[in-house]
Structures are given as structure tokens and as C-alpha cells.
Amino acid sequence: MTITAGIVGGTGYTGVELLRLLAGHPQVALQVITSRAQAGVPVSTIYPNLRGHIDLAFSEPDTEALAACDVVFFATPNGTAMEMAPALIDRGVRVIDLGADFRIRDLSVWSDWYGMAHSCPALAAEAVYGLPEQGRDAIRRARLVANPGCYPTAVQLGFLPLLEAGLVDTGQLVADAKSGASGAGRQPRQHTLLCEAGENFHAYGASGHRHLPEIRQGLEAAAGHPVGLTFVPHLIPMIRGIHATLYGRLLDPSVDLQAVYAARFADEPFVDVLPPGSHPETRSVRGSNMVRIAVHRPEGGDMALVLAVEDNLVKGAAGQALQNLNLMFGLPETLGLQGIAVLP
Amino acid sequence: MTITAGIVGGTGYTGVELLRLLAGHPQVALQVITSRAQAGVPVSTIYPNLRGHIDLAFSEPDTEALAACDVVFFATPNGTAMEMAPALIDRGVRVIDLGADFRIRDLSVWSDWYGMAHSCPALAAEAVYGLPEQGRDAIRRARLVANPGCYPTAVQLGFLPLLEAGLVDTGQLVADAKSGASGAGRQPRQHTLLCEAGENFHAYGASGHRHLPEIRQGLEAAAGHPVGLTFVPHLIPMIRGIHATLYGRLLDPSVDLQAVYAARFADEPFVDVLPPGSHPETRSVRGSNMVRIAVHRPEGGDMALVLAVEDNLVKGAAGQALQNLNLMFGLPETLGLQGIAVLP
Amino acid sequence: MTITAGIVGGTGYTGVELLRLLAGHPQVALQVITSRAQAGVPVSTIYPNLRGHIDLAFSEPDTEALAACDVVFFATPNGTAMEMAPALIDRGVRVIDLGADFRIRDLSVWSDWYGMAHSCPALAAEAVYGLPEQGRDAIRRARLVANPGCYPTAVQLGFLPLLEAGLVDTGQLVADAKSGASGAGRQPRQHTLLCEAGENFHAYGASGHRHLPEIRQGLEAAAGHPVGLTFVPHLIPMIRGIHATLYGRLLDPSVDLQAVYAARFADEPFVDVLPPGSHPETRSVRGSNMVRIAVHRPEGGDMALVLAVEDNLVKGAAGQALQNLNLMFGLPETLGLQGIAVLP
Amino acid sequence: MTITAGIVGGTGYTGVELLRLLAGHPQVALQVITSRAQAGVPVSTIYPNLRGHIDLAFSEPDTEALAACDVVFFATPNGTAMEMAPALIDRGVRVIDLGADFRIRDLSVWSDWYGMAHSCPALAAEAVYGLPEQGRDAIRRARLVANPGCYPTAVQLGFLPLLEAGLVDTGQLVADAKSGASGAGRQPRQHTLLCEAGENFHAYGASGHRHLPEIRQGLEAAAGHPVGLTFVPHLIPMIRGIHATLYGRLLDPSVDLQAVYAARFADEPFVDVLPPGSHPETRSVRGSNMVRIAVHRPEGGDMALVLAVEDNLVKGAAGQALQNLNLMFGLPETLGLQGIAVLP
Incomplete structure (x- = not known):
């Protein structure tokens, strides 16, 4: 089984780490990665460590391309996922948001801290907080996982x-x-x-x-x-x-x-x-x-x-996101996540 | 007025910082700096930043040379000052210990933490803890100041x-x-x-x-x-x-x-x-x-x-020692200590 | 004798280093420091290491205030000094430019590398390159010194x-x-x-x-x-x-x-x-x-x-500028520049 | 096919990097790792990043245990491999020396720079310099590979x-x-x-x-x-x-x-x-x-x-050693070496 994945907003550190981990995951195929600012630029131009491993170029955000994926990661500034995720979820895509849009249950608290109104209360209520050690089962069934902060x-x-x-x-x-x-x-x-x-x-x-x-x-x-x-x-x-x-x-x-x-x-x-x-x-x-x-x-x-x-970029972000993907798709939880820490 | 000073054990970081500060102090003249391991070696060979500022060489520890100073700093491993300070104090030298030998009043506590018996209980009882903000007056009169830890x-x-x-x-x-x-x-x-x-x-x-x-x-x-x-x-x-x-x-x-x-x-x-x-x-x-x-x-x-x-090397060690010297010798407390932090 | 000084554009690293050195110079009084972006903000708010040493606030660039100084330093992006310096020099102010406007004698070469036409060829011809080890005498007499790059x-x-x-x-x-x-x-x-x-x-x-x-x-x-x-x-x-x-x-x-x-x-x-x-x-x-x-x-x-x-910020910029000031005003060349390197 | 491997002297940075890479190599099984100083200590005590990946403890150097391996790496100070390698090679073990003992063909040059006589000229003459890009074929057939310096x-x-x-x-x-x-x-x-x-x-x-x-x-x-x-x-x-x-x-x-x-x-x-x-x-x-x-x-x-x-620890040491192992044992040259650089 190969799971097709997309990434929205992959130019930041969370994005490059997600790319590194996905490149080593045996059952996920990255199909699309979007960045408005870098559309058309090969991923490996910005991140030379990925030369030879990731051949994709960044593309303009495109709902059709994303909707064709099994799963979409959001590695975007706060406020983006809550705008784009609903349409994808409606079309059967499962979503893992590495931002903060769906982490807080009480939306008035969320609005106080993030300085905007929440555009998607229904999904916020449905979202599952993606800390596997605290709630693995709910993650398995989730359509939308709010990946925890670092x-x-x-x-x-x-x-x-x-x-x-x-x-x-x-x-x-x-x-x-x-x-x-x-x-x-x-x-x-x-x-x-x-x-x-x-x-x-x-x-x-x-x-x-x-x-x-x-x-x-x-x-x-x-x-x-x-x-x-x-x-x-x-x-x-x-x-x-x-x-x-x-x-x-x-x-x-x-x-x-x-x-x-x-x-x-x-x-x-x-x-x-x-x-x-x-x-x-x-x-x-x-x-x-x-x-x-x-x-x-x-x-x-x-x-x-x-x-x-x-x-903070792995268990605090991209690694935990992949751990959640493994849970959501019934894969072994540790798949693609067995890399050993680089020391010194 | 020029105050003559000696340093016992000046090869460590506390020592080089003390040297830097003393070189900029208008009323202290460094007479002797001892180091058994580096005897004969010019200070500026080990610390090239001092080239042109400090012409002394390290010398073997020599009580006579130290006793000729107005004040002696100990920048030595714990246990050294309590052996050497008494003889100097007897001869009228004032002592500032940057180590821990005289910091703790309760000598049984001291022995527990430092793993040795204290060889000089009388001086330990007399020593003044050198935190000017807590007890400036006692420092002024002290023969022996225990400079606080960082x-x-x-x-x-x-x-x-x-x-x-x-x-x-x-x-x-x-x-x-x-x-x-x-x-x-x-x-x-x-x-x-x-x-x-x-x-x-x-x-x-x-x-x-x-x-x-x-x-x-x-x-x-x-x-x-x-x-x-x-x-x-x-x-x-x-x-x-x-x-x-x-x-x-x-x-x-x-x-x-x-x-x-x-x-x-x-x-x-x-x-x-x-x-x-x-x-x-x-x-x-x-x-x-x-x-x-x-x-x-x-x-x-x-x-x-x-x-x-x-x-930690200035207010937490050498700078505070110089502040204590200023107090002990009736100089303006800030003399030689007005240097501005180097940023960035 | 006290020399009054102004700084145009002092918010960068060259600026803060110049401030640190000027604060320790016994014969220079800083009168004005300009920054369009930070006008009104105390210098020490941006650079807390200067708290207690520099009481000035940044001000809007103001030719009158600058013209009242004996010397003005430009620590500005390339292109600024050549616009502002002529008026100051006309009024008898001596200028030290820490930027690149006056470093290159051949203005066609300058234009090629800096991407603009030079607005002030006459002054460029008069400017003295401020490397004292190569041409100390010309610096002493200069109205305009081009401080070398790092x-x-x-x-x-x-x-x-x-x-x-x-x-x-x-x-x-x-x-x-x-x-x-x-x-x-x-x-x-x-x-x-x-x-x-x-x-x-x-x-x-x-x-x-x-x-x-x-x-x-x-x-x-x-x-x-x-x-x-x-x-x-x-x-x-x-x-x-x-x-x-x-x-x-x-x-x-x-x-x-x-x-x-x-x-x-x-x-x-x-x-x-x-x-x-x-x-x-x-x-x-x-x-x-x-x-x-x-x-x-x-x-x-x-x-x-x-x-x-x-x-690079001292002999490669602010320190050399002060060395040049000392030469221009007949002061001892090392005045205010005797600080010892901080090590470790 | 599983290749059994031993490491002599694995407590340094080259050693831990070799361990990290071997743990991810699908066809090499680490059997023994020696360290006189750390004998008996689990590898993961010294290198916590290996907890859960390497269960071995360091052992005393033991020719019998090493001779039972298909290949032995030397990650030792210069002078050790030339003493121990001959006996292993005689018993059919292939050796990769990450030190400098066999890198220089001219043994008088070697002696001049390394300050000792070479104890094993015959093997030095036979050793193959392990830079695959310069001589891949000879490496494939080598009994003893001198892994290049960083x-x-x-x-x-x-x-x-x-x-x-x-x-x-x-x-x-x-x-x-x-x-x-x-x-x-x-x-x-x-x-x-x-x-x-x-x-x-x-x-x-x-x-x-x-x-x-x-x-x-x-x-x-x-x-x-x-x-x-x-x-x-x-x-x-x-x-x-x-x-x-x-x-x-x-x-x-x-x-x-x-x-x-x-x-x-x-x-x-x-x-x-x-x-x-x-x-x-x-x-x-x-x-x-x-x-x-x-x-x-x-x-x-x-x-x-x-x-x-x-x-320097990978292509300059442990990674190149593994690349050489792959060549020596007829494995795909990139096996176990596809890890992506960690950035940032």
C-alpha cells in the first residue's frame, strides 16, 4: 500500500523536516508540495540536503491536486489550515495540521491567544489532538489531527x-x-x-x-x-x-x-x-x-x-505528524521514524 | 595610592579575567602571579589577548613574594587557599579567595560538599562573604573575603x-x-x-x-x-x-x-x-x-x-573580587569596573 | 579639549560598537545620533549593554544638529554619506564615513560594484582612505576619511x-x-x-x-x-x-x-x-x-x-574610525582604544 | 546474506558514527566492539542516542572474538591497527582501518610524520587506499583497506x-x-x-x-x-x-x-x-x-x-568505511548510506 501525501506550505523548518522524513518512509509517496512564494522552484534548490532525494518543485496551492492525495499536511502560518482544510476533508482527504488552528478546544481561548476569529468551529470540535501517548485510539479514527506544539x-x-x-x-x-x-x-x-x-x-x-x-x-x-x-x-x-x-x-x-x-x-x-x-x-x-x-x-x-x-522539529512537529499518519492509516506506528539521533 | 597585588593560580578563566580587569584598574599594580605548571612562561603566551598589557611571567608559588603585596587573590582549586592564606594574613596581607574555601560558615556542611576537612577553622569564622549588596560594611573591614560563587x-x-x-x-x-x-x-x-x-x-x-x-x-x-x-x-x-x-x-x-x-x-x-x-x-x-x-x-x-x-566570570568571579578590593582599600567601588558589555 | 561628535545611522552593529567605544573615549562627547526608524527611542532600549553609559535617544536626521558637531560618523547604507556629507563639510564638519561611498578612487569601478552613480565626485577625489598604517599623514589633514572595509x-x-x-x-x-x-x-x-x-x-x-x-x-x-x-x-x-x-x-x-x-x-x-x-x-x-x-x-x-x-567591528570598522578621529584631531592615536580583548 | 562485523576502539566520534550507520545497515550485524577503557559498559550508556538500537557492551580486545567476524573496523589511535590487523587477516578476516597506519605507501614518509617505525611493511604494501572514486576495483578485492583521512x-x-x-x-x-x-x-x-x-x-x-x-x-x-x-x-x-x-x-x-x-x-x-x-x-x-x-x-x-x-565523520571516516565494506562484499555501494543530511 502506498499512501499519497501533499504538503501545504513546506518552505519552513517544519516543512523541510517533514520532507526529510517522508523521503525515508517506505509507504508514503509525496505528490504535491505548495508554496505561493516559491512556486516553480525545485525543493532541492532551497534545501540542498534533499538533492537526489526529492525531485518535486513547489507549486501554487491547488485544491484539486491536494484533493487527489490520501493525506495533506499543513505546515502553514496559523489561520491557513482552518480556511483550506474543510474543502479537503469534505472530499475525503485526511488532514494533519502542524499549525495551531485546531489545538485548542475552547475557541474563545483560541481567539484570545491567536488574535483572530475561528472560521471553522465544527471542524475544531471534531479535530483530534495528536499526542499519541495520551489518545492513540482517537487519532486512528480521526479525519483531522491537530498536531501538538513543540x-x-x-x-x-x-x-x-x-x-x-x-x-x-x-x-x-x-x-x-x-x-x-x-x-x-x-x-x-x-x-x-x-x-x-x-x-x-x-x-x-x-x-x-x-x-x-x-x-x-x-x-x-x-x-x-x-x-x-x-x-x-x-x-x-x-x-x-x-x-x-x-x-x-x-x-x-x-x-x-x-x-x-x-x-x-x-x-x-x-x-x-x-x-x-x-x-x-x-x-x-x-x-x-x-x-x-x-x-x-x-x-x-x-x-x-x-x-x-x-x-522540536521531529517529535515536536514533523516526526509526530508522521507518527500520527502511521496511526491514521493503520501502519506500524514507528514506520519511517526509526532514525537514530545524530551525535555529536 | 597604588595597591600592589598578587594572584595565586592565574591560568584558569577566572585568572585571565582578573588579569584583564586588573590591567585596566588605575590604582592596582600586579606584582606577582603564580602557577606551578606554567612557571617561567609569560602570561601573554597563554593568553595572547594580554600581549602588550601584561608583561609578567608566571612564577613558582613563593610566600615571600606574595607577602610583599597589599592584597593576594586566590584563583585556585578548592583547598589551596585555606593552606596558604593564613601565613599571608599573619603578615598583614589582605586576601580575596575566589574559590570556595571560606564561603560556608558551617564547616561540617562545607566538608560534606567539598569532601575534605577544613584546615583553618579560625579564619573560616573570621572570613567575610563578599557580596557587597548584602554586606558592604563588613567587607570594608575584612582581612579575608570569601568571594561568592557564580x-x-x-x-x-x-x-x-x-x-x-x-x-x-x-x-x-x-x-x-x-x-x-x-x-x-x-x-x-x-x-x-x-x-x-x-x-x-x-x-x-x-x-x-x-x-x-x-x-x-x-x-x-x-x-x-x-x-x-x-x-x-x-x-x-x-x-x-x-x-x-x-x-x-x-x-x-x-x-x-x-x-x-x-x-x-x-x-x-x-x-x-x-x-x-x-x-x-x-x-x-x-x-x-x-x-x-x-x-x-x-x-x-x-x-x-x-x-x-x-x-559568571565578572560579577560571578573576577569583577566581584575587584569590587571587593575597592571596598577593602577605600577606593570608589566602581573603579576599574566601568567597562561596557561587548554586544554583539 | 572635548570634541563633539555625531553619528548618522547608529542602529546597526557598527553603530553600537562605535557607541561602546565613544562612551569610553575621554575626549569625545557624543551630541547626536540619528535614525529615521528609531527616532525618539533611547539608545539603551535597543542596546541594553549601554544602559547607564549612553543617555541619548535616536533623533531624526537633522543637518543643523549635525553641523554643530566637530566630527560626524556615517554608519549608513551605501549611498547615504555621499548625499549628506557635502553640506556638513561645507560647514566645517569633518566626516568619517564607515560605509563604502568614498573608498574607491575610480568612480566607474565604484559604480559597477555598488550599482549607482556617484553623486559627489569632487569629494570622492578629495577623500582620504583611512588605513593609518598605510597613510597616516594624509589622514591627519583630511576633511573626509573613507574608513576601510572589514x-x-x-x-x-x-x-x-x-x-x-x-x-x-x-x-x-x-x-x-x-x-x-x-x-x-x-x-x-x-x-x-x-x-x-x-x-x-x-x-x-x-x-x-x-x-x-x-x-x-x-x-x-x-x-x-x-x-x-x-x-x-x-x-x-x-x-x-x-x-x-x-x-x-x-x-x-x-x-x-x-x-x-x-x-x-x-x-x-x-x-x-x-x-x-x-x-x-x-x-x-x-x-x-x-x-x-x-x-x-x-x-x-x-x-x-x-x-x-x-x-571586524573594531579594527575593521568602529575602532579604526576612532583611530582616524584621533589622528584628525591631533590626539594620541591610541586614546580610547586600549581595551583588552575579552577572552574567553 | 548477513556480514558479521567487529569494531576495535569504538568510543570516539568515528566509532559512534560507525555504530549509528551500522545500526541502519540491513546486511551487517555488529558482533563485537572493543574498548579497554570501557570494557563492560553498554555502548548506549556512553552514547544515549543509541539506546534501543545497539544492545552490545564494550568488551576487552579479544582476537578470538574478532577473528570470528567477516570484517573488522579499526577506529583506533595510530599504531594499533598495524599491531593487531595481521593476525586477523591471516585468519581470513577483512580489515578496514579508519586510522592512518596503512595510508602512506612510502613508509619512511609515514615514519617521519607519525613518529614511529612501521611494524608491518608487507601489509602496508598490500593495503588498498579506500577512496572509491579513485580506485573502486582494487577495493573490491582488498583484504585490507586504508580508509582515507577526512x-x-x-x-x-x-x-x-x-x-x-x-x-x-x-x-x-x-x-x-x-x-x-x-x-x-x-x-x-x-x-x-x-x-x-x-x-x-x-x-x-x-x-x-x-x-x-x-x-x-x-x-x-x-x-x-x-x-x-x-x-x-x-x-x-x-x-x-x-x-x-x-x-x-x-x-x-x-x-x-x-x-x-x-x-x-x-x-x-x-x-x-x-x-x-x-x-x-x-x-x-x-x-x-x-x-x-x-x-x-x-x-x-x-x-x-x-x-x-x-x-568529516561520514564521507571523511565512518561512511566511507561502510562504502568500502559494501564494495568489498559485493553489496550495492550505497546500501545503508542513503540517509539525508539533517538540516537545519
Whole structure:
């Protein structure tokens, strides 16, 4: 079986990573990739690493061409997928949106954070949040998957075992998160120039970041009730990788955190719980779809400390999208996603 | 007036930074710099940036030569200063130790963390902790100053206003701290190779780091009672800079944090409280003795969020040592420390 | 004596470096700094490292305010200085242009490379090329100084002794040059994003770079006849620094290159000839106005190999401009330029 | 068919890259990996990216275990392979040495550069230099392959078309080469610390580098006569990648360089000649076995300029070793080597 795929908006970092992964997937054939700005330009002109692997050129967005695919990925700025996806879904195409259009259930919250009205409430209600570790079955049946954000993936996976088992005081969770600059995209902007972001470190969005409501929604689903979360993202002077440092006060400090995490993720192909005492490195997942997690209880006290790393472009974006595709089409979940992290 | 100075152990990063700053100080004359391994080698051979500025060569440690100085800096591995300082102090030399030998008041705590017995309890009791913002007067009179660690400087300065004014729940403070690799020193070690530390990010010492007891001691002095602190350091893929992200639960969320911080540091020449909404960047203090701090209350809730940056080699080491020298010898506190951060 | 200065267009990297250096110069008072885009914004808002050092705000370009200065620096895109400088010079202001408007004597060559007609041929003929090591006296008397480009400074200083003494075959000189990304400026452009320029290395402009005619002009002046030069620039994944690797075939391999270079630069305050066998590092001049040079004759053959490093923003731009100011106003040439490179 | 393989000395960067590639090769089964220092330690403890992919532990060097393999790779310091390989070859094991023991035909030259006598001249005479693009057939039949060095691979492939066709003056070739720090290995050494090699650029070995005789040997084989070569390596502040900038004076400037290169490498699976005007980026081959080459004739003159990039750990080491294995065992040459460069 070959699944035919299309990509809308593939010139950014999420797009090139999706192309790299699709080129190595044995059962997906990329048929079309659109970009208004680059229409007519071979993909490999913009991304020379794909020379010899991807022969397509970018094309103008064309609903007919996209509708002929089994699945279409949206790697577009927020607001695009909600305009284009309905017509495709009506024609039987399954859609995976790597943007934020369908991630938030409460559309008034969505509008507050994304600064526009939602044009497609019905599909938003139907969309399935694509975090396989939290809801694999629903993804299998979904027509429309909202692929999670990069920070939300790491933070939710790190907190899930604590919240699902009711182990921490959910009133005062802290997620101190750090990301490489590729999370900010390929659009030229001053603050992500090498001379601005290199040899430098700072927080941003301390008063509120768009990933906060998405994370909170997921944590509340896991906990079964509202949670109090402080989320502070920081920019690391590097390209790929997210490190989430998570703090939660244990209700019962005698719990065996290592055992809880090992059990929770025992069957998960893309979550690796490290041995006690570990400090996961972002490079250990660079280019791969793995999340690696370590748990600590500093000085044996009542604070649970969770360290989680992912590649923001893979498990935090394109890899997870492909994992969702595998689920949606009944393929082995790990197909095309077994690449080993490139280290050093 | 010219103050004559000596340095014991000046081949590391703290040493070269001290040399750079001393070369620009109008009232200090460097007389001697010792290094057993590099005896006879001109300083500028190892550090070509000093060519034309420092003509000295490293010499064998020699008590007579050091005793002829007004002040001696120790930039040595832990355990050296406590052996050599007593003889110098007996002969009237004032000592500034950039290592950890005299930082911890409780010597049993010190021994636990540093893995050796303290050879000099009397001096340890007399030593003054050299954080000018917390105890300027005692430093002026000190014969022996224990220069604070790099993380402790940033974390203490960030937390002080909250603790001195009793504004937060001191039972659950969190200090999520990040440092460039120069904090790990110039000794060749695998984990600080470019190929290990570059394009990578991870926590370390999550189960306990030597700076934890030092920080706790300072915070408890400020609060007037024991505090509960979780301190997690991380390694940033860059050379210079520390970023401390500090979390404390406000007892009364209506407090005007900005005003509290502005008032507390109004007269401090080396602490800059940024305007509301700021995110200090480590590069804004690179090569300078400034600490820049911003305060936030995310989503207007009850969490105080403090962001503090310093150059770990300047305010976190050599610059603060020079600030202490200025205090000890009655010079203007900012003398030789007015250099502007190099940006970009 | 205090010299009053103005800056036109100070928001880029050359501008902020000029501000940093001027703030430390004891005899220059900055009166005005213009930026159409940032008019009204305090300089220290854009460059927090200048907080407490520069109190000015950017202002709209205003000829009256500029004409009241003793000297005006242009740190503007090419084409601006040739429009604005004439009126200032007419009113007795001395001008230092950090752009390229007045660097090339042959205006048809200039027009070919810069893509516009020159609006001010008379001043172009009068302008003095501001490389003090090549023509200090003319600079002292100049009304208008064309401050050299970053690559040209390093390449010319490296080649000068060979060409002035007629030691090499000038028909086939090779300058393989490498620069940090700050040379490309602070305008957001895709290829200087951290995610594009980081962990990456490549040549650019191999078919011709604007600095080529400027370098050739200088080398020909030194040689006294036309030269054949291949100049290939590369982008280094770092912020500051240029490394020029220069190759010239010796006409007489028995010449003592080390002695030639040592003699040529013996009296130059900002050119440091390293001991035989050295490999200068860009970081050894980071933030300083020094050029460091080493000479080799690989395998004792007939190839002269010259390695030269500079900080592209200092000796390659703002520092050299200040050096020129010192010469123009009869100040000690090194005034305000004694800062030591920040290392590590 | 499954080929059983062993690795001697797999703890360095060449080793981990070989492990990553072998884990993805469908017809090689890794049986044994030795390391005296790490015997008993699981490979994935040292290299967490291999968790779940490589279950082996390092073992003590054991000739019996190695002799049971079809092929053994040596990723050892120079001098080890020449001691251990003979016994293995005698027992029918085929050997690929990633070190330098068998690269140089003239053993007196070898001894001069590597500072030891060669213990195994007979095998040195038999060994086949493993650059498939230059001698594929001999590799197929070889019992012992000397895998080329990283610089030599890039420089030779870049120069080959010019030399084979006699297009340039071979008396004055220049190879200005730049490498990421992983080429210097994983042994802790001061000059490759992040704080020394980061934000810094410099040449090294300007008076002579071990790769020089290896390159010269290859170029002379291609040219059919002695060549004059100046080779200057530089250290780039990044992890992976080599960029060779090659200069040769054309005997007849009217030659169509682009056509020459396109024809020469038309059938090579791992050499990609870029379109005219290109500047290959090291990141375009990061993690892949490709070499990408562009040719220029600056200003249409008589200088041939060749720009070549490779990943020093892949085509410059482990990937080329696997390519050689494929040739030696009659497998498709590209098997297991189709991975796409990770970009950004």
C-alpha cells in the first residue's frame, strides 16, 4: 500500500523536516508540495540536503491536486489550515495540521491567544489532538489531527504520569522550558539572527506564551480538574532541541517516581525513561522522534523534578505528524521514524 | 595610592579575567602571579589577548613574594587557599579567595560538599562573604573575603528583595539556573568539549550541586529563617553568562514587585532593574560587572518570577573580587569596573 | 579639549560598537545620533549593554544638529554619506564615513560594484582612505576619511610588507578570508539566521565581492603596479572576527619573512606580529582594535603564508574610525582604544 | 546474506558514527566492539542516542572474538591497527582501518610524520587506499583497506578532475581547508573545549600537518608526477563538516570546468556537482555520505576555484568505511548510506 501525501506550505523548518522524513518512509509517496512564494522552484534548490532525494518543485496551492492525495499536511502560518482544510476533508482527504488552528478546544481561548476569529468551529470540535501517548485510539479514527506544539509535547509528556496518578499539588506546577532557535521558524527576524541569538540566553513570553493554554488544556485533561501552571520559555543559542525542566510538589514524597514513569511509558515506542540519576541531553534526540525523560527528587525532598528532551522539529512537529499518519492509516506506528539521533 | 597585588593560580578563566580587569584598574599594580605548571612562561603566551598589557611571567608559588603585596587573590582549586592564606594574613596581607574555601560558615556542611576537612577553622569564622549588596560594611573591614560563587551571586541577588521583605512562601523556592561553559573551567574535560557541550543543552547536578548550600546560607540570612530551595543548574552551549530563573509564591499577590526591586537596588552601582515586561539577555552583561534583573507576575497570578543575568566570570568571579578590593582599600567601588558589555 | 561628535545611522552593529567605544573615549562627547526608524527611542532600549553609559535617544536626521558637531560618523547604507556629507563639510564638519561611498578612487569601478552613480565626485577625489598604517599623514589633514572595509583592512595589512618590498609574484595572490556573521549587519536576512549560519560553513561571493576592488586598489598602491588577486570570503558560524589566510609566491625564498614583518610594523600600535610558528586566533582580538599577524613558509618552500586576524567591528570598522578621529584631531592615536580583548 | 562485523576502539566520534550507520545497515550485524577503557559498559550508556538500537557492551580486545567476524573496523589511535590487523587477516578476516597506519605507501614518509617505525611493511604494501572514486576495483578485492583521512577525502575529490585531465599548473596548488572540531576527536584536550574553540577561528599546523603527505600522494597519483601543494587547515567553531577551498592555475582558461566536473563524477553516487554559481554548505551534507562540489573561475580569469564539502565523520571516516565494506562484499555501494543530511 502506498499512501499519497501533499504538503501545504513546506518552505519552513517544519516543512523541510517533514520532507526529510517522508523521503525515508517506505509507504508514503509525496505528490504535491505548495508554496505561493516559491512556486516553480525545485525543493532541492532551497534545501540542498534533499538533492537526489526529492525531485518535486513547489507549486501554487491547488485544491484539486491536494484533493487527489490520501493525506495533506499543513505546515502553514496559523489561520491557513482552518480556511483550506474543510474543502479537503469534505472530499475525503485526511488532514494533519502542524499549525495551531485546531489545538485548542475552547475557541474563545483560541481567539484570545491567536488574535483572530475561528472560521471553522465544527471542524475544531471534531479535530483530534495528536499526542499519541495520551489518545492513540482517537487519532486512528480521526479525519483531522491537530498536531501538538513543540513545547506542549515535551511538557505534557513530562507531567502526564504525575497528573494522571494524582501525585502532585496541581495548584503550583512550574514548567521552565528551553528551546533551540529553529522553533522560531525560518522567517528572517532580528532576534533569531546568529548575532542576536548566538552566545546569548534569555527568557521570552514570561507574561504569557501561546503554548500556555495548549499545555494547560492537556494537563487539565490528564488531571481531571483545573491546574495552576507557570510556563516560562527560554531561547537556547543552538538550532534544535527542547529541554523541559518540570517542578511539582509531591503529595506523598515516598512514591517511587522512577517506577511510576517506567510503568507509564513501558509500551511507548518514542518515550524513553532514563535510569535513575540521569540528565537527558537534547543532542541525544537530535533528528530523532524520541523523547527522553529522567526523574529526580532533589535531596530526597518533596519536590518532583522531571527533565524531558525532544527534537522540536521531529517529535515536536514533523516526526509526530508522521507518527500520527502511521496511526491514521493503520501502519506500524514507528514506520519511517526509526532514525537514530545524530551525535555529536 | 597604588595597591600592589598578587594572584595565586592565574591560568584558569577566572585568572585571565582578573588579569584583564586588573590591567585596566588605575590604582592596582600586579606584582606577582603564580602557577606551578606554567612557571617561567609569560602570561601573554597563554593568553595572547594580554600581549602588550601584561608583561609578567608566571612564577613558582613563593610566600615571600606574595607577602610583599597589599592584597593576594586566590584563583585556585578548592583547598589551596585555606593552606596558604593564613601565613599571608599573619603578615598583614589582605586576601580575596575566589574559590570556595571560606564561603560556608558551617564547616561540617562545607566538608560534606567539598569532601575534605577544613584546615583553618579560625579564619573560616573570621572570613567575610563578599557580596557587597548584602554586606558592604563588613567587607570594608575584612582581612579575608570569601568571594561568592557564580550561581550564588545571581540567585541571591535575584531572591534578596523577596526574602528580606518577607514577600514569598520560603518553603518552596525554585531556582532554575543556566550557565555558559566557562563556569566549568579551563581544565580539559570531556563534557565541556565543543563537540559535547555545543549544540546541546542539559541539566546537571540535579541531585545536589556544591553551590546549593552556599545559596541556601545566603537566602536564610536574608529571610531570617530556614528556606526550602530547589536549585537545578543547566549547561548552555555558549561561553559566558548565567541566567537565573527564580520562582517564589507571593504571600500577597497585590504587592508591587517592580517598586520593591527598584527601591532595593536603587543605590547599587552593579544591579540594574529593568523596566516592566523586560527579559534580560546574558549578552547585555558580557564582559561587564552588571547584574540585570526583571520581575514578572505571570498572568497576574500569585507567582513571583525573577529573571537575573550576570557574566559568571565578572560579577560571578573576577569583577566581584575587584569590587571587593575597592571596598577593602577605600577606593570608589566602581573603579576599574566601568567597562561596557561587548554586544554583539 | 572635548570634541563633539555625531553619528548618522547608529542602529546597526557598527553603530553600537562605535557607541561602546565613544562612551569610553575621554575626549569625545557624543551630541547626536540619528535614525529615521528609531527616532525618539533611547539608545539603551535597543542596546541594553549601554544602559547607564549612553543617555541619548535616536533623533531624526537633522543637518543643523549635525553641523554643530566637530566630527560626524556615517554608519549608513551605501549611498547615504555621499548625499549628506557635502553640506556638513561645507560647514566645517569633518566626516568619517564607515560605509563604502568614498573608498574607491575610480568612480566607474565604484559604480559597477555598488550599482549607482556617484553623486559627489569632487569629494570622492578629495577623500582620504583611512588605513593609518598605510597613510597616516594624509589622514591627519583630511576633511573626509573613507574608513576601510572589514576584509580590506585585514587583507591589506597582511599583504603590505610583501608588496611594498616587492617580495612576491604579484600576478597570483590568493586571499582566502573568513568572517563572523556580524559583518553582514543587523538587518534580518535569512542567511544570517542562527539556524542558517550556525553549525555551518560556506564560501560566498566567489565570483566577485564588493571588497575585491577596494583590496586590489590598496594592494596596487603598495606594489606600484597592477596585481592579480583571487579573493574568496567565507562565513564562519560565530559573531565577531575575521581571519585572512594569504598566499603569495616568494621571488626569493631565502628572505627572512619574520624580520620583514617585525620591522614593517615595529612602530604600529595596533599591529602585533606574533612569534615564529604562531597561529593567531580571532578571539585574541575580540572587542579590541588590534590586528595580529603570523608569517609562515610551509615546508620551507617558496610560498609565503600570512595569517591575520582582526575584530571586524573594531579594527575593521568602529575602532579604526576612532583611530582616524584621533589622528584628525591631533590626539594620541591610541586614546580610547586600549581595551583588552575579552577572552574567553 | 548477513556480514558479521567487529569494531576495535569504538568510543570516539568515528566509532559512534560507525555504530549509528551500522545500526541502519540491513546486511551487517555488529558482533563485537572493543574498548579497554570501557570494557563492560553498554555502548548506549556512553552514547544515549543509541539506546534501543545497539544492545552490545564494550568488551576487552579479544582476537578470538574478532577473528570470528567477516570484517573488522579499526577506529583506533595510530599504531594499533598495524599491531593487531595481521593476525586477523591471516585468519581470513577483512580489515578496514579508519586510522592512518596503512595510508602512506612510502613508509619512511609515514615514519617521519607519525613518529614511529612501521611494524608491518608487507601489509602496508598490500593495503588498498579506500577512496572509491579513485580506485573502486582494487577495493573490491582488498583484504585490507586504508580508509582515507577526512581532509584528504575532500581535497583529493576536489582536485582529481583538474589533475587527471592535466588542466592546472601542478607546481603551486593551494588547499585552504576548514574543519569542525569533531575531527580532533573526543579525547579531552584544552584547545577543543567549547570555551577555546567556540566563537573563535584559527589556522593550525601551518608548518605541516599529517594529512599533507597523504593528500600529496593521492594528487601525485592522479597527476602522474610530483605536485607542489600548500595545505593549511583551520578549525571552525562547529562540530561537523569540512570545507575545502582549492586553488589551481588553469593552463588553458577556456576549459569548461563545470562540464569537466559533471562528467568526471556523473556516475558517482556520493559526489554531487552543484549548478554553476553555487557555494556548497557543510550543513547540506551533515550526517550524510555525500560530497558536494562547486567550481568557479573568479572574474573569468585563469584561477580554478573548487569548493568541496563533506561531513568529516561520514564521507571523511565512518561512511566511507561502510562504502568500502559494501564494495568489498559485493553489496550495492550505497546500501545503508542513503540517509539525508539533517538540516537545519
